[in-house]
Amino acid sequence: MPTKPNALSQLLRAFCFSPPAPLSGGGKSRSFALRAFCLLPFAFCLLLLGCTRSDPPADLVLVNGAEPDSLDPAIISTQTEMRIVKALFEGLTRLEGKNATAEPAIAHRWDMSPDGSIYTFHLRTNAVWSTGQPITAEDVVWSWRRALDPMTGAEYASQLFFIKGAEDYSTGKTNAATGKPFTPEDIAVRALDPHTLRVELIGPTAFFLDLCAFPTLAVVPRFWIEKHGDRWLLQQPVPTSGTYTLEFWRLNDRVRLRRNARHWDAANIRSELVDFLPIKSSTTALNLYETGAADVIWDKNLVPNELMDVLGKRPDCHKFDYLGTYFFRFNVKRKPFTDVRVRKAFALAVDRQKLVNKITRSGETPTSHFTPKGMGVYEPPDGWGYDPEQARKLLAEAGFPGGKDFPPFHYLFKTDKLDEQVGVELQEIWRKELGVKMELRAMEPKVYYSAQSALDYDLSRSSWIGDYNDPNTFLDMFMAGNGNNRTGWSNPAYDNLIRTANLQTDPKKRAALLRQAETLLIRDDLPIVPLWFYAGVNFYDPKKIEGIHANLLDEHPIHTIQKQK
């Protein structure tokens, strides 16, 4: 055979030392080139030295879900972003960690006019930016005007629309009195002196103090933003108003926060360095947690649903009720879903309990109504539960007995394993119960969102997470013209009920009006079918981690959390 047994060692020798000149000419240059090519790989190994950064270990490592698009309180829109931003930027109030109710933050007290529509906030005199400058009422006015300026692109600007003049300014309406467009000065927020702020609302708003804790209403550093523009969060040191300062933000690596020593409540901030890991894969999250590289997993998407039967029984798994609904939308402009009987038949055919047991497995609550229970005095109405007989009857009445001649239709969802599993189940359920044949259409997220907005679908997977502890956060999205409606459905009676309810001061009467609206939505007209309420799941070792409490909003202020050494 052509080689000796020690060919490999010879070969390695040849890689490391100079091969002699080739047999048939060639000269030195070529042998050099060959050697260089063979050595090239090993040269790369030297890169090892300079390629990792060594940061000191953090006191608390949190697995936080997808990478934040932004850390600017006005721009952010997801819960993973808000968790970080709430630690960086505070508003007049903040939510405490036990029951997620508003407590004083930058404002240490406030007065309310008897009718509940005018608030006067008194700001702390010891509230300063992490860089030392005082935080004044002018800063609050500027921050709110900035959030309402369409050029800022704040997707949550509507959180401020309860303030008089805010919506008119943000939507560029013309002031009938002056004949000119509304200006920032028309927004009814005034700094009476550096530490007093007066806010006039369009009417009594029961949840306004909760709203003041929402990131869109947080106070941001004017001097810094005007100096650095869009990149203001990348220029160190970022002045922050919250309990933490931004140590660094490296995309797909981590966001690291450091205790804000100048914060008015600095004495009660319990961890010095906190890392937020932006992780998308549930397996990676679990691996990090199981090997002790992360202390907390707190995103419901970051635990594999298949494992919940085992994980759910462990002492470090903490489940809680949570303001989030998984549902699907009908495109009511497309036949045969224009017929409410067909929509009802589809809702009646689904055994939600079975779906939850089989697929999601985290103890989610099956539901026929859209708003979760437990929001103040509001008691949601019942929608359509599981009744396959009735479903078949309704479908037959609509002209499709046994699913005969039912036109081909599809269920739209974005590419996600859980959504696919739900789609597969629904397909099987409707095939079995109603005899209809549904096509599944997975789409990458951007196509899915644009198709949903453009009503280019038949049925579509949807979910909604409440922004504040009030049914309005679930119900106002289905008003006509709301960008989140996306069903083609509108009902003037519904819009009217929501509007009247939100002007109502008596909580009981308000709840009754909202209940009427929801009855329209999930019992009479049914443009959507609610399936279940998300179950919040947090993973942390209760012996080691202190200061995380279960609450409806999944709200856990970072400064209260501490890891035992």
Add this chain to the structure above:
Amino acid sequence: MSYFLKRAAFLFPLLLLISVLAFALLKLAPGGPFDKERAPATAEIKRAIEAKYHLDEPVWQQYLRYIGGVLQGDFGPSFKYRNHTVTDIIAQGLPVSVALGGMAFALSLGIGIPLGFWSAARRGQWGDYTGSFLAILAVCVPALVVGPLLVMGLAIQWRLLPVALWTSPAHVILPTLTLGLYFSGRVARLMREGMLTTLHEQYIVTARAKGLDDTTVLLKHALRIAILPVVSYSGPLLADLLTGSFIVENLFQIPGVGVFMVNSSLNRDYPMVIGLVLLYATLLLVLNLLVDVGYSYLDRRVKYD
């Protein structure tokens, strides 16, 4: 030399062409950067955002504006990560991807070339079958499977290495292995084939007939020509590896640019996609040029004119 200069002169117009095509493709793809699960509060806000990023202008004007910025060294803001510019993101991620990719490249050549050589040298024997078996196994089992298996064994069962993240040299080992093993199989297959072809070359047969030591013949004369297919392949391979691997960066939570290579397309983050395409294209064109030059050095029968 003149060949080298001629090719180098073409770099710039080619990059321009690539940017035009990439831009056109992006504009044809459905869905825009600001389509989201939750609509902005009002239609004005969405319009204002789009106006801010000049998405309301005619497409050709957007392109000219963009390419004008690039010529001045400004790759624009990311549409997805609105506090970052494209340059910020690439500057953060590229060193990481280059380090990981470079080492994976070293590993795949370091394993692949000897393995292919060994198989070819023992052609038709069990050594060959074993070598080829390992190489094909590496080719067929995707990184998607190898990565988690390595993590399960080395990081979770035996706790030898960290499971993910990128903070110490120990964090580098598993991703490098996952990526390197996958490509080493490909290199080994190409190397074996190159070697088998070369063994029939006249001058090798002559050298052997002269009674020269087999090892000497194989190592010193055959290897130079046999490595040519690997050299051909290593241009695109290195360009791919240095700009990061989507799967491996995702599996091990590595802050490189590979994740952005795919995600920026999915996010329709136009400036980010074009910035990365230009980066990748520059790397590819330069590497392919170097490979072609190296080619004619290794095999003097190759002439380009």
Add this chain to the structure above:
Amino acid sequence: MTEEAAASESLSPNQRAWRRFRKNKFASACGVLLVTLLGVILLWPALSSTTVAKAMPGFLSTGLHAPNEHSPELFAPPSGKHWFGTDIHGRDIFSRVIYGARVSLLVGAVGACVSLVIGVLWGAAAGYLGGRWDAWLMRVVDVLYSLPSIIFVIVLITTLHGALDKLQSAGKLTVTMRDTAKFVGLFVGLGAVSWLTMARIVRGQVLSLRTRQFVDASRALGATHTQILFRHILPNITGIIIVYLMLLVPAIILYESFLSYLGLGIQPPQASLGSLIADGAAQINPIRIYWWLLVFPCSVLVSTLLALNFFGDGLRDAFDPRGDR
């Protein structure tokens, strides 16, 4: 060399090659394995059809399931009833693997053919013609290689799907016709992005071969360019072409699963081998592993490709124009 060798024996080159191949026990065994695997994968749907199934012995017919049939046994380990176990919906993994393998192997084969035809011709033309032609042809490859393939496929496939869906809802196409057309679109998309490296490798080899003496000799004898290319140059690089094709097949199969995940390929509940493997790989975790979801699809892919490779190696050795053993 070929002529000398042929003259030395009375058999035709093909007969000698065949004889050589059969002597190679290992390659023959792989050939048999490959044929068996392909046979099962391709014929299984027919075998498991109701009429045939009735005639089958009991232990076989209890294991017959449709790939999208749900059963109450969720995540059941392999048993006599479900040979490869079941998944979260209680679907039979065995039948999903079989149906998935049909899709994946078809995708791999078509992608390989596209890259064989376009890639080899393109690369050979560039290498053989050289000079300016080489420069232009290879720059086209560079440009295409630089473009983000995902966006390219997204544009291609969404445009196609949009048009097809419109035709279908206008009643000009049946659902089956539309789905077939979508499937073909996937092939085109995959083929379009997979031939580029092949072209580079072939071009490199041809560059080196075109200056050899035997090419000069045949040119002196009056052979046309096409003849030289197809009779003298390409046969000398079949080895490398086959090897690279074999590298390409698994890559295409996995790329398909990625596209399917993005909603651009096979739509659920249909599976492909690639997507089954991806699902299985997601099951590797420190808590509990449903090993059957990964092991079976993966071993079917690996064993098929291993057999294919060794079979290919054997054929290549046997038909090598310069074969000396």
